[in-house]
Amino acid sequence: MMFRRVVFFLASFLHAGVASSLFSTPVKTVTISGGTHGNEYTGIWCIKAIEKQRELFNANAEATGAPDTKVINVFKEYPSLSIDTLLANPKAYMANRRFIDTDMNREFSIKKLQHTTETCSEENDASCDSSQASLPYESIRAKEIESMFGAPKTGSTGGDGDANSDIVIDLHTTTANMGITLIFTEGDALMSAAAAYALHKCKTEYGYEHVHILLLPKTEKNDRTNLPSVGKHDFTIEVGPTPQGVLRHDIVEQTEAALHSLLEFLHLSNMELENKTTGATVLDRLRSAFPNGVPCYQSAPAVGAKELHGKIQWPTLDDNPNFPAAMVHKSLQDRDYQPLRTGDPLFVGLDGSVIPYDGSYGDEVLLMFVNEGGYYYSSSGTGIGVAVFSRYDFETGINVEA
Known part of the structure; x- marks a missing residue:
């Protein structure tokens, strides 16, 4: 215990300069995206609800409903934030499919974006309007989205340029029993503090066992393949279990609770900067809530090019790479964040034979995205996610040994 406290203190001290600069700048623009996967209807519902809130706010009207209805209008509650929405994959949404040609949440690395640009250029089609025969629809749409955000990866800066949105929050659902899972990349101090705030707030209503933080391994921004990486800061909310192509009121409520907690943290931080708060700050409250670091799950590094995190892959049939040749054992079903041992x-x-875990990721690991329906697709990376329990320093976003 003493060793961990020393490590935590040193990590906080060494990264204090980076953290202080991040928390001294107000957040202005937030983009909330849904429908990156077209059959994940919860995120689409949430962004459509936000646009309805915008309409009511601009008309100076109130939402109708029962007296005890807790309707939050994000434009009224968080006025320091300029909030936009993005329907990420409109064709897949209309078709009620995860994607049309390939998983769009694997198309945002600078390598893939540059390949799309080069292919369109070779076909004398700078806008990519007529190149759909040779490029997947999601590749073209990814390039369109990156351009909307000021081409932060492939612009004149050669990558890592200024994005038009300070933060992109991508809303997802899963068929796995993941509860509310808050996902960001290690090393992002602002998002790590926002996640800690959301965890602390959501646990009051849903309990710690239902709210989790997933820390993705630190990677260069240009190498990240997921949609929210087009913002200066990227964040993902993943909630489940829920079927694909289905709206569940409770899952929508949980997604909105997590989203509102994030926006509340950003707005409170902005107000403290504007008012030059001298008393206890939101960061002070987090220091009190998490004196030894924020509990999280550290995902294993991605191995395959189509993975966001490490997975134990199941075998697939020779005639169909999207159909498992072995199914998840019943003892693991719905046991996300539970241990698996060699x-x-x-x-x-x-043939009914049981295939045991071979210890390839360690003698004991924790599983996540167990039997996730989206991971049956080869372009999404097949298999079960792997993680270990850990803690991180919310002022730096750096993992601290548990």
Whole structure:
């Protein structure tokens, strides 16, 4: 315990300069995206609800409903933020499909974006309007979205340029029993503090066992393949379990609770800067709530090019890479964030044989995205996610050994 406290103190001290500069600048623009996967209807509902809130706010009207209805209008509650929405994959949304050609949440690395640009240029089609025969729709749409945000990866700066949005929050759902999972990349101090605030607030209503933080391994921004990486800061909210192509009121409420907590943190931080607060700040409250670091799950590094995090892959059929040749063992179903040990049942083959875990990620790991429906697709990266329990310093976003 003493060693961990020393490590935590040193990490906080060494990164204090970076953290202080981040927390001294107000957040101005936030983009909330939904429908990156077209059959994840919760995020789409949420952004459409936000646009309805904008309409009511501009008309100086109130939402109708029962007297006890807790309707939050984000434009009224968080006025220091300029909030926009993005329907990320409109074609897949209309078709009620995860994607049309390929997983769009794997298309935002600078390598892929530059390939799209070069292919369009070779076809003398700078806008990519007529190149759909040779490029996946999602590749073209990803390039369009990156351009909307000022081409922060492929612009004249050669990558890592200024994005038009300070923060992009991408809303997702999962068929796995993940509860409310808040996802960001290690090293992002602002997002790590926002996640800690959302965790602390959401646990009051849903309990710690239902709210989790997933820390993705630190990677260069230009190498990140997910949509929110086009913002200066990127964040993902993942809520489940819920079926694909279905709206569940409780899942929408949980998604909105997490989203509102993030926006509240950003707005409170802005107000403290504007008013030059001298008393206890929102960061002071987090220091009190998490004196030894924020509990989180550290995902294993991605191995495959189509992965956002490390996975234990299941075998697939030769004639269909999207169909498992072995299914997830019943003992693991709905047991996200629970341990798996070497020798434990993992998969069941077509012949009924049980395939045990071989210890490839360590003698004991924690599983996540267990039997996630979206991970049946080869372009999304098949398999079960792997993580370990850890803690991080919310003022730096740096992982601290648990």
